[in-house]
Amino acid sequence: MMQTVQKESTQIETRLRTQSTFNRIFSTLGVYGVAVLFLLLGIILQISGVINNFLTAQNMLNIIDAVSLLGIVAMGMAFVTYSGHYADLSVPTTMALTGIVCVEMLKYGFFPAVIISFIVGLLVGGINAVAIGKFKANPIIWTLAVNYVSMGVIRLVWVNKQIYPDLKASSVKASVLFDNIYRFRFFDKIALPMVFLIILVIVCHFILQRTKFGVQLKLTGSARNVAKFSGVNVERVISIAFLLCAATATLGGLTVTSLSKVGAWYNGAGYDFKAVTAVVIGGMTLAGGRGSIIGVLGGVLIIGLMNNIMTLLGIGTFSQDMIRGAIFILVVGLNAKSLRSQGRDDA
Amino acid sequence: MIDRYRIFLLFIVVFLFMAIFAPRFFNVFNLTTIMRTMAMNAVVAIGFTIVLICGELDLSIGTIITFSGVVGLGLKEYLGYGGSVPIAILTGCGIGLINGLLVAKAKINSFIVTLGMMTILQGAIYTATGGNSISLSTEDAFAVSDWLSKMILPLITPRVLITIGFIVFFTLFMRRTRMGRNFYMVGGNTQTAWLAGVNTDGYKIVAFIISGFTAALGGVLFAMEGSAATLKLGDTSLMYIVSATIIGGTAMSGGKGGVFRTFIAILMLDVLYNGIILFGLGNEVKIFIAGLILATVVMYEAYAAYKHDKIVGQRAELLKELNTKHGK
Amino acid sequence: MSDTVDAVAIGLAFEMKSVTKAFPGTVAVDMVDFDVQAGEVHALVGENGAGKSTLMKIMAGSFNDYTGDVFINTKEVSLHSPSAAKKNGIEMIYQELSLALPISIAENVLVGRLPKKSFFLDKEKMNMETLRCLKMVGLDYLDPMTPVEEISQHEAQLVEIAKALGNNPCILVMDEPTSALSQEEVERLFEIIRNLKKRGLAIVYISHHLPEIFAIADRVTVLRDGKKIATKNVSEVTREEVVQMMVGRSVNEFYKHEAHTQKEETLRVENLSRFGFFHDINFRAYKGEIVGICGLSGAGRSELARVLVGLDDSDEGKLYLHDKELRIKNMAHALENGIAYLTENRKTEGLALRLDVRENVLAGLIPRHTKYGVYNQRLGTPLLNTLIKELSIIPPDPNRTVNNLSGGNQQKVLLAKWMACDTKVLILDEPTRGVDIGAKMTIHQSIERLAKEGVTIMLISSDLPELVALSNRVLIMRQGHFIREMQKSECTEESVLLAANGEGGE
Helix, strand or coil: CHHHHHHHHHHHHHHHHHHHHHHHHHHHHHHHHHHHHHHHHHHHHHHCCCCCCCCCHHHHHHHHHHHHHHHHHHHHHHHHHHCCCCCCCCHHHHHHHHHHHHHHHHHHCHHHHHHHHHHHHHHHHHHHHHHHHHCCCCHHHHHHHHHHHHHHHHHHHCCCCCECHHHHCCCHHHHHHHHHHHHCEECCCEEHHHHHHHHHHHHHHHHHHHEHHHHHHHHHHHCHHHHHCCCCCHHHHHHHHHHHHHHHHHHHHHHHHHHHCCECCCCCCCHHHHHHHHHHHCCCCCCCCCCCHHHHHHHHHHHHHHHHHHHHCCCCHHHHHHHHHHHHHHHHHHHHHHHHHCCCCCC | CHHHHHHHHHHHHHHHHHHHHCCCCCCHHHHHHHHHHHHHHHHHHHHHHHHHHCCCCCCCHHHHHHHHHHHHHHCHHHHHHHHHHHHHHHHHHHHHHHHHHHHHCCCCCHHHHHHHHHHHHHHHHHHHHCCCCEECCCHHHHHHHHHHCCCCECCECHHHHHHHHHHHHHHHHHHHCHHHHHHHHHHHCHHHHHHCCCCHHHHHHHHHHHHHHHHHHHHHHHHHHHCEECCCCCCCHHHHHHHHHHHCCCCCCCCCCCHHHHHHHHHHHHHHHHHHHHCCCCHHHHHHHHHHHHHHHHHHHHHHHHHHHHHCCCCHHHHHHHHHHHHC | CHHHHHCCCCCEEEEEEEEEEEECCEEEEEEEEEEEECCCEEEEECCCCCCHHHHHHHHHCCCCCCEEEEEECCEEECCCCHHHHHHCCEEEECCCCCCCCCCEHHHHHCCCCCCEECCEECHHHHHHHHHHHHHHCCCCCCCCCCEHHHCCHHHHHHHHHHHHHHCCCCEEEEECCCCCCCHHHHHHHHHHHHHHHHCCCEEEEECCCHHHHHHHCCEEEEEECCEEEEEEEHHHCCHHHHHHHHHCCCCCCCCCCCCCCCCCEEEEEEEEEECCCEEEEEEEEECCCEEEEECCCCCCHHHHHHHHCCCCCCCEEEEEECCEECCCCCHHHHHHCCEEEECCCHHHHHCCCCCEHHHHHCHHHCCCCEECCEECHHHHHHHHHHHHHHCCCCCCCCCCEHHHCCHHHHHHHHHHHHHCCCCCEEEEECCCCCCCHHHHHHHHHHHHHHHHCCCEEEEECCCHHHHHHHCCEEEEEECCEEEEEEEHHHCCHHHHHHHHCCCCCC
16 A cells, blocks of 8 residues: 555655656747747648748847837836746836937937936936835836826927927928937848847847846845845846836837837837736736846737738728737736646746 | 825815915806715725725726626617616626636735736727727717706715715715715635635625626716717726725725715816816826826835834834933 | 533543545555543644644534544534534634724624624624633733724734634644744743633643643644654653654754854844844854844844845944944845745745745746846756755645645745845845755755855744754843853753843843
8 A cells, every 4th residue: 555655755756856857848939939839830720721921030020020019018018027026117218218318319419318318318317216115105106107297298398299300300300310229220121220239139138147236136026024134135126127117118219210210109009018018928927026128028029920820911000909908917917826836836 | 094084185285275375266167167076986986995995906997897898888879868877886896706707706906906907908998999989979878967967956976966965975975874884894814714714706706796896886977978979988096095095094905084075086087187277277287297296205204104104113212311311 | 512511521521533535646644542531731742744634624623524522522523514513612723813903902802702682693602702712811801892904913823823722623724833932922821721721621732832732732743744653651652752753763863063263244234223123233243153133022033034034124234344434224125135034934934835936936036037137037947957856845836826725834845935145144034944854854954055165144033943053152132232142162952042031141
């Protein structure tokens, strides 16, 4: 009787071990696995004639162009989520604000305008950093409030007007430079935003995985108090996360404003949701301390592929919204469920 | 002590300020306007407050408002108000049910569920209306709106009565019934409530259904107000209601707060916005001020907690010792 | 259910026969017989992993797949759900508080059974019923409408007990009820328990703390490896015999530490105060010595430690490390200077439960293993492996999530974290709280080794045998002041306890 119990228990042990290894592989590579699945889906649909032009170089570049902007913003958002503070909901207005400030400041030249924009963006990030890092305000409510305040500022100062870079610029050169933020291409193919994204991915991945800040951020995201009791300067670490998020939001704001060629209060709308979706689909849990930048890039790619396939299938923008919302819930739910079954409680 | 009555004090201060300084504030017409706008938001805020008390978050209320407004008006020509309004409200309850199930049964974070639902509904609204707002052009278009605005007593219209009715009902419900207090317990310590036999999943689902219900009700009232359901109907509501609920003292952590306090906070905010308009400042200022107040309240609470943490555990006898030592 | 209890409860209140519960891979409880009489306190002891917590969970109705028979008042029952357990009169009191903080005492105590009068709550009845429960624990001076977050920690724990008592149980199971209590609070708790005994309640008392068991229990049952080893009357067995049954080998629990001779001063504190927490602290500590700090709860020991290590700011006073004045700005600064603190709350402040052993143990070394901002995690591997081996962390897997380790192993990981840091002064706060005998021994051995290597250890502990055995001298702290210093020769459990209470001696 004991022997059968022993045998059973070793069998079960082995099964448990393989299951946990499987889960581990699945979660890290899983994101790219899903991305590959979407790719396959696109290919299948193309082969079966349902859609055209999926597997063309142009289409692939289109996808990458579309997600570059999202990817830039998602990089910074990832730091905030990783720190255990869910999301920075002030990103949309930070994008709009820095964009419109840049356009306004073009009258002093291109580079001064960009520098001023970054200062403004980092100021907003700094406000978030102090409130959430030092005073432990609720991140969702606080960044939501900052979002409204920023929106108010934009609409107050520019009174709902839209301003145009070519009109504001001090010189033609400045205006052209600004336009080129979005439009410049290396070798006529590789857009500048994509280059930004690639550089950001490499840099951010390195920061998160290999630097003291990244490791301390992981500890802080996992268990804030424990980090404090281990000598980590928790306030500083969280502040840096929010500043990074504001920085990428600024870059994204400049890019999206360049894209739309107009400084306005609605640039950046919806990017909070899109960025959080990418981050979460990419494997970062809302509870913090888990996931990777490469994963987030995977999430961005998945969203890009998904949008592209839906557009090629002829699904309308708003229906796409519905599907995106549903998938968002689904992905997070499944992720949380699989983590829970492993015995880790999470978002 | 101050904390508990903070919102009442705030309200009185704001009201007095406006009454004294704002031009054309203190007259029947203006006060009626305030009552009218307040009525609709107050109703929606009831549900949001209850969800927050349970320890969850419902970010989809803005879109539920818009969606049910669209449904309520859109179906009117086929079913009349008697048909379209109940359907709109049922739709809201249905959405709340889905939210509740996803949060309680599938155990997905409510931030995620309601954020996703909000996006889904945004898409649904545009799909359903084809991008156009719905407005009524028949003679009876404004009939309901007018009826609701008919003054029975000074300042009291049927719309206000409906609102006050719901407020009174839910306030009593949350404060004085067993079911109401159980909501607080579910938010205060879910595990304990469950172990004690309280059906925590059920309560959360009901909370979301109530939220959907009140949002739908608000949406229909909004829509009938202008007899038009624009696609931006509920857009500003989310921020507004979140602000009011938090300012009123309902904490995000759950287990604390109340429907009546949220109501007073809504009143206060409405008086404030009204005053701002009367001062000649524009719409943009409203958004700014709303955000500013919310930020201030959140910061205030965070700062108070921060200071409290520093001195918690201080012993009185030791402090007394200090005084005598330094007094010498 | 209440009539089963109010009817005079005599004889066998609870009995388990051949109860077994298996998990994939282990048999946690193996054919255990266990019974409790009405009006008795029956202690349940055993190392971590012996099966105590599983047995307790069976009683709580957490499992629906145990085998064996369970009888309540000689009637056979099945405890297949928490509500079944409750219906049969079993109430549990866990270590972690189950109260909801923003909510009133009354609503907490009466959760799930708020009395109502037609549609509304019956406020009067609520008040009366709550006071009735509070009276049983001596808390009837509290206003039932007070939110729980406004009363003290100790009062909250008593409310927890009042809540359990309010359900009129016939069996009360208490899990480590004294782990966070001071001596006087323990005494008050024992008084309450004695009263409950008189009322015919059967009490199962689970604890690691042998002196307490010998003070309050009537019988003791020892579990080891899932099996029951023996059940004895407390009056008929000695502490050593119990320990021997628990561990299965002859164990010398106490260590005789050689007299300390090194005279090189490492730490000197002058007039250190943090207003409202402790005032006017003066002491010196030397290389290689273990200084015990003893005091009742509220004496300010942990608060002192936190200031020494930079987590809180002092309001006045000076600190000298190796005779050089040091103003500690924050914890990182303290760590740089070789001062570290092992917190008493290992789950909330000590260990990141979701991370693995490696990340936890190396957490304090992050700054040291960083060059130009880049952190090299491989640098810590040899040290990590050494520590895992020395402390016998089981399973010896650096990638194991800490949450999946037993309490004793978790505490070892926490100790490893600070051992890795090359400290000069290590402040330990309750280093073996909630830890089984085997782990305790290992931890004590490591503490001694550290001292031998020259580390100054400050040992804050309410485990008197541990304190007396390990310390070279003991500083008595009371109400925010150091009132006395006792050399090893004067220290016995009794003398130290008396001193901490402000009596005895000079």
